[in-house]
Amino acid sequence: xxxxxxxxxADLPMLKALxxxxxxxxxxxxxxxxxxxxxxxxxxxxxxxAATLADQQHRLIVADAGDGxxxxxxxxxxxxDRGAYMSMLCVDPARQTxxxxxxxxxxxxxxxxxxFGARVMEMTVISPRAELIAYYERRGYVRTGEIRxxxxxxxxxxxxxxxxxxxx
Numbered sequence: 001x002x003x004x005x006x007x008x009x010a011d012l013p014m015l016k017a018l019x020x021x022x023x024x025x026x027x028x029x030x031x032x033x034x035x036x037x038x039x040x041x042x043x044x045x046x047x048x049x050a051a052t053l054a055d056q057q058h059r060l061i062v063a064d065a066g067d068g069x070x071x072x073x074x075x076x077x078x079x080x081d082r083g084a085y086m087s088m089l090c091v092d093p094a095r096q097t098x099x100x101x102x103x104x105x106x107x108x109x110x111x112x113x114x115x116f117g118a119r120v121m122e123m124t125v126i127s128p129r130a131e132l133i134a135y136y137e138r139r140g141y142v143r144t145g146e147i148r149x150x151x152x153x154x155x156x157x158x159x160x161x162x163x164x165x166x167x168x
Contacts, residue, residue: 002063002071002100004107011062012049014070019049022090059111063091063100071095074104076112082119084112084167089123105139113168121167124148124160133161141165 007015052058052075063072072091076084086108091100112118123141125133133143141163150158 002065002103004061004063004103007053007060007062007070007073009050009053011070012046012053015060015062015073016046016049018070018073018092019088019090022093059108059115061104061107061111063104072100072104074108076108076116076121078112078116078118079122082117084116084118084121086112086121086123101135102139109165109167117168119166119168120164122162122164124162126150127159127161133163136163139165 049060053060057078059076061074061076062070065071072095074089075087077087079085086105089101089104089108091098091104109121112121121141123136125136127147137143142165144162144164146162148160148162150156150160
């Protein structure tokens, strides 16, 4: 079982590589949770990862295979008012379907409740990703009915479905 811990600055290059391989490009197609058929280009910059790591309103959790290799990650953000936001949940495409995503989600919920006092976790999923939305629904997340614009300028053909789950 991988060791879950908070990311450190030394993890950032490996973390960036993991995120890119899980979401974009041909490597991502080895898993089922990718965005490779919807989007291209960089998923997250090294600078954005470093800023997230340095910000006390965020927790960047990683799954370490035991040999220093990062094989999964999830980010949580304190939204105040007893709410948190889960993002960038990803697992190495070669290791998907083994339960690590579920383990990372549970840890994110535990940390959000403990560190931020959160009672509700929120997330957004790209609307065409019906199988991913269903995955989260099987884990207790429910659609709120809210649809948000895609967060990157110039991408008007995609929207984000909002899901929430009571935690803590």
